[in-house]
Amino acid sequence: MDGRGDRFARPALIRPLIPSAWADEGRLREQALAELANDTTAPNPAGLTNSKGARDRLLDLAVIDSRFSPALIDATIRHLLDAWEQETLDHAPRLAPRTAATARRQLLHPAGDDPSERFAIRDVELAGWEPIAVDPDQAPPCMTLSVSITAIRFVTDAKDVIIAGTSTIRHAIELHWKLELAGQPDVLWQLADSRSISGMP
Numbered sequence: 001m002d003g004r005g006d007r008f009a010r011p012a013l014i015r016p017l018i019p020s021a022w023a024d025e026g027r028l029r030e031q032a033l034a035e036l037a038n039d040t041t042a043p044n045p046a047g048l049t050n051s052k053g054a055r056d057r058l059l060d061l062a063v064i065d066s067r068f069s070p071a072l073i074d075a076t077i078r079h080l081l082d083a084w085e086q087e088t089l090d091h092a093p094r095l096a097p098r099t100a101a102t103a104r105r106q107l108l109h110p111a112g113d114d115p116s117e118r119f120a121i122r123d124v125e126l127a128g129w130e131p132i133a134v135d136p137d138q139a140p141p142c143m144t145l146s147v148s149i150t151a152i153r154f155v156t157d158a159k160d161v162i163i164a165g166t167s168t169i170r171h172a173i174e175l176h177w178k179l180e181l182a183g184q185p186d187v188l189w190q191l192a193d194s195r196s197i198s199g200m201p
Contacts, residue, residue: 054131058143061136067181067188068136068143074129076179076189077147081124085151088120099191100180106194111201116158119201123170124151132176140181142192147175155201165201173199 052060061068076098083094084107095104110119127148134143150172154165165171174197182190 054134054143057134058131061134065136067141068134072188073131073143073145073179077129077145077177078126080177080191081126081149085121085124088118089122097187100193103178103191103194107191110196111155111164117163118156120154120156120167122152122167124149127172140183142178142180145177145179146197147177149173149175153199153201171199 058068058070058073062070066072080095080098083098086092087094087108095107099107105113108119109117111117127150129148130146132144132146135141150170152165152167152170153173154162154167157163176193176195176197177191178193179189180192182188
């Protein structure tokens with residue numbers, strides 16, 4: 001048996017083991033970038049051309065404004081995905097500091113606002129992301145991203161019976177996210193809007 005149909009055949013651990021805070025090189029690098037970004041005085045982006053693609057525009061902005069660093073954007077996306085999964089698991093308000101109220105509702109109630117229904121997303125993996133539009137001139141500055149993930153997702157009723165989706169099959173999910181600059185020490189970018197393009201129940 002090759003295990004392709006066995007959900008237990010996949011690796012149980014998909015992230016590196018980190019025995020201590022000092023061993024978390026990714027988090028330390030992110031903290032250093034965030035400190036630089038929080039110390040940034042917003043430059044005038046007038047010299048940047050709108051004729052460039054969104055990725056080139058983001059890279060240009062990152063050179064003069066570290067708040068637009070792709071590494072920080074990537075970390076923001078990963079934190080949002082972790083908070084999303086954890087909040088559907090334990091229902092603690094983990095998304096609240098990182099999302100606007102509208103975006104939080106879109107993530108937690110994609111199938112509607114019926115309080116008897118609960119949405120769950122499990123084993124989220126980020127497949128990739130791509131900037132669609134970057135607007136540093138808005139107040140606050142914002143960007144729209146295409147975010148590709150794979151995950152198990154389903155909706156249960158008040159009796160924990162699955163009424164949409166499945167608890168065993170992974171799906172490719174495409175999202176359009178709008179991030180707005182929050183400028184807080186712990187939350188540099190906030191999710192302002194989340195739209196499902198495909199793969200949600």
